Amino acid sequence: AQSVAQPEDQVNVAEGNPLTVKCTYSVSGNPYLFWYVQYPNRGLQFLLKYITGDNLVKGSYGFEAEFNKSQTSFHLKKPSALVSDSALYFCAVRATGGFKTIFGAGTRLFVKA
Amino acid sequence: DAMVIQNPRYQVTQFGKPVTLSCSQTLNHNVMYWYQQKSSQAPKLLFHYYDKDFNNEADTPDNFQSRRPNTSFCFLDIRSPGLGDAAMYLCATSRDKLSNQPQHFGDGTRLSIL
Numbered sequence: 001a002q003s004v005a006q007p008e009d010q011v012n013v014a015e016g017n018p019l020t021v022k023c024t025y026s027v028s029g030n031p032y033l034f035w036y037v038q039y040p041n042r043g044l045q046f047l048l049k050y051i052t053g054d055n056l057v058k059g060s061y062g063f064e065a066e067f068n069k070s071q072t073s074f075h076l077k078k079p080s081a082l083v084s085d086s087a088l089y090f091c092a093v094r095a096t097g098g099f100k101t102i103f104g105a106g107t108r109l110f111v112k113a
Numbered sequence: 114d115a116m117v118i119q120n121p122r123y124q125v126t127q128f129g130k131p132v133t134l135s136c137s138q139t140l141n142h143n144v145m146y147w148y149q150q151k152s153s154q155a156p157k158l159l160f161h162y163y164d165k166d167f168n169n170e171a172d173t174p175d176n177f178q179s180r181r182p183n184t185s186f187c188f189l190d191i192r193s194p195g196l197g198d199a200a201m202y203l204c205a206t207s208r209d210k211l212s213n214q215p216q217h218f219g220d221g222t223r224l225s226i227l
Binding site for chain 2: 032042108
C-alpha cells in the first residue's frame with residue numbers, strides 16, 4: 001500500500017533562514033513524488049515533482065526538493081524563507097503506472113518576519 | 114490563462130437540501146477529480162472522470178454523485194447533505210491518467226450546512 005508521512009504538523013522559521021519541510025513515502029516500485037502548496041481559502045498549487053533523473057528537483061518560487069531513495073524521503077527546501085511562504089504544504093506520491101495520488105497530512109509553515 | 118474554476122466559492126445549504134457544486138476547466142484535460150477537504154487535512158478523493166468514464170472511490174458515500182456533461186464541465190451533487198458534509202470541495206484536472214502528471218486545482222467551494 002502507498003503512504004506518505006509528513007512528520008511535522010508545523011514548521012516555524014525566521015525570514016531569511018533556510019527552511020525544510022520533511023516527507024517520507026512508501027510505495028511499491030518507483031515513485032512519482034510531488035509537492036503542493038495551499039494558501040488560505042485556495043486550492044492546492046503544484047510546486048514541483050520528481051519523476052526520474054537528478055535527485056535535486058527545482059520548482060516554483062525558489063523551492064527545491066531532494067529525492068533520497070535509500071531513505072525514501074523527498075524533503076522540500078528553500079535557501080531563504082519569505083513571510084509570503086507561510087502556507088500549508090502537502091507532499092504526494094503516485095506509484096509508477098498507478099492512478100491515485102496519495103497526499104500526506106500536510107505541514108503548516110510559519111515564516112516570521 | 115487556462116485554469117480550473119469552481120462556482121460558487123461559498124455555498125450554504127440546509128440540512129437535507131440537495132446542492133450542486135460546479136467546476137469548469139479551460140485546460141482541455143481528460144481527467145477531472147473531486148476531492149473533499151476538511152479542516153486543512155489532506156484532500157480525500159471522492160471520484161474522478163477519465164473522459165466520460167466515471168470512477169467512484171469505494172468509501173465515497175452514496176449521497177455524493179457526479180456528472181460530466183462535456184470535457185469542460187463537471188458537477189458534484191450532494192443529494193441530502195448532512196452536517197458531516199460541511200467541508201471544502203476541490204475540483205482538479207490532469208491531462209491524462211499518466212502517473213507522472215501533476216494535478217491542477219480550482220480554488221474550491223466551501224460548503225456550510227445549516
